[in-house]
Amino acid sequence: MRTAVLVEPTEFQLQDRERPEPGPDDVLVAIRDVGICGSDIHYYEHGRIGDYVVDEPLVLGHESAGEVVETGENVTGITPGNRVTLEPGVPCRRCPHCKRGDYHLCEDVVFMATPPHDGSFVEYVTWPADFAYELPETVSSIEGALCEPLSVGIHACRRGDVGAGDTVLVTGGGPIGLMIVEAARAAGATNVIVTDVVPGKLGFARERGVDLAVNVTETDLEAAINEYTDGLGADVVIEASGAPPSIRSTLDVVRRGGTVVLVGLASEATVPIDVLELIDNEIDVHGSFRYKNTYDVAIDLLTDGAVDVEGIVDFQLPLDAIDDAFQRAIDPDVVKGMITIGK
Numbered sequence: 001m002r003t004a005v006l007v008e009p010t011e012f013q014l015q016d017r018e019r020p021e022p023g024p025d026d027v028l029v030a031i032r033d034v035g036i037c038g039s040d041i042h043y044y045e046h047g048r049i050g051d052y053v054v055d056e057p058l059v060l061g062h063e064s065a066g067e068v069v070e071t072g073e074n075v076t077g078i079t080p081g082n083r084v085t086l087e088p089g090v091p092c093r094r095c096p097h098c099k100r101g102d103y104h105l106c107e108d109v110v111f112m113a114t115p116p117h118d119g120s121f122v123e124y125v126t127w128p129a130d131f132a133y134e135l136p137e138t139v140s141s142i143e144g145a146l147c148e149p150l151s152v153g154i155h156a157c158r159r160g161d162v163g164a165g166d167t168v169l170v171t172g173g174g175p176i177g178l179m180i181v182e183a184a185r186a187a188g189a190t191n192v193i194v195t196d197v198v199p200g201k202l203g204f205a206r207e208r209g210v211d212l213a214v215n216v217t218e219t220d221l222e223a224a225i226n227e228y229t230d231g232l233g234a235d236v237v238i239e240a241s242g243a244p245p246s247i248r249s250t251l252d253v254v255r256r257g258g259t260v261v262l263v264g265l266a267s268e269a270t271v272p273i274d275v276l277e278l279i280d281n282e283i284d285v286h287g288s289f290r291y292k293n294t295y296d297v298a299i300d301l302l303t304d305g306a307v308d309v310e311g312i313v314d315f316q317l318p319l320d321a322i323d324d325a326f327q328r329a330i331d332p333d334v335v336k337g338m339i340t341i342g343k
């Protein structure tokens with residue numbers, strides 16, 4: 001089967017690998033669509049993300065959907081021909097985190113495209129059947145693949161307890177920021193504001209109907225939020241850029257008693273914050289790591305037409321053109337590139 005392997009930073013090799021056999025609890029999936037995530041781009045360009053180092057050839061890709069072609073003997077409920085999306089992180093199911101329900105915090109998780117685990121830029125993947133979710137006819141394969149970044153958005157909104165009538169500020173208008181916007185609206189937020197530093201990203205966020213888009217290189221964010229909220233501040237601020245100045249600014253723009261959710265992975269290990277400001281204003285600050293129990297919700301939201309994920313896709317290219325696809329995806333104006341396999 002055709003497999004795109006990152007053999008060195010910025011170098012993919014298309015290899016022919018043996019098609020895997022599903023285990024008794026697995027499904028064998030013919031992969032159809034895979035999104036290119038920021039983490040794939042980071043591994044492609046730099047060969048590492050923090051402590052995760054690509055020191056062996058690695059298959060990237062973890063936002064994936066496809067069609068079941070075979071099932072293991074214990075699998076019920078999914079049959080060949082079903083279209084599915086794959087949740088890319090499979091936990092150990094036995095550790096204290098798994099047992100208390102925080103399976104996304106499992107330290108032994110097998111997460112696609114995170115060294116040393118291969119991902120889904122490949123024709124076939126075997127995956128535990130309970131981490132494969134059937135897609136209804138009305139949900140496309142691309143939407144299925146994008147359940148992954150949408151899940152990041154849903155989890156972040158849950159962490160921020162976003163609710164009806166909230167004013168939510170999302171800092172960073174990349175794919176994750178835009179998925180947070182979708183999830184926040186679906187959760188009932190009535191005012192959604194996005195910041196960025198790239199004019200194209202802000203224009204796109206406006207086209208997608210955000211209530212306010214702020215270029216923080218030109219506009220004082222605190223003044224803009226004060227004006228927009230009559231001096232109150234945003235109910236929930238969800239940081240999705242990872243830029244230290246943006247992380248620092250969250251406490252200036254959240255209302256007293258509000259919530260800050262940190263999603264963006266800081267490019268610096270330490271970002272100073274004013275602890276007294278945090279205490280005096282009784283601000284809740286939450287980290288948000290990947291997601292848990294979001295795939296069914298993502299599919300329901302897509303089925304109901306409550307979110308738009310396909311609209312963030314800039315281009316689709318076949319697996320053979322993976323080099324071109326990554327070169328295009330690096331452009332700061334590009335939001336989401338997709339790889340199509342087996343069509």
Ligand SMILES: NC(=O)c1ccc[n+]([C@@H]2O[C@H](COP(=O)([O-])OP(=O)(O)OC[C@H]3O[C@@H](n4cnc5c(N)ncnc54)[C@H](O)[C@@H]3O)[C@@H](O)[C@H]2O)c1
Pocket residue numbers: 037038039152171172173174175176177195196197198201216240241242243245246262263264265266288289290291332
């Ligand atoms: N916590 C998690 O589970 C999780 C999951 C996925 C991604 N992430 C992280 O979330 C962040 C966003 O992911 P992405 O794929 O959308 O990344 P991205 O790089 O495509 O988007 C980040 C956006 O932030 C903008 N930006 C840069 N500096 C800014 C600033 N000072 N103020 C406002 N915006 C600024 C960029 O122009 C870009 O549009 C990344 O840091 C990524 O590593 C975290």
Ligand SMILES: C[C@@H](O)[C@H](N)C(=O)O
Pocket residue numbers: 037039114148149152290
């Ligand atoms: C959650 C996922 O999208 C992210 N890129 C990660 O590896 O954590």
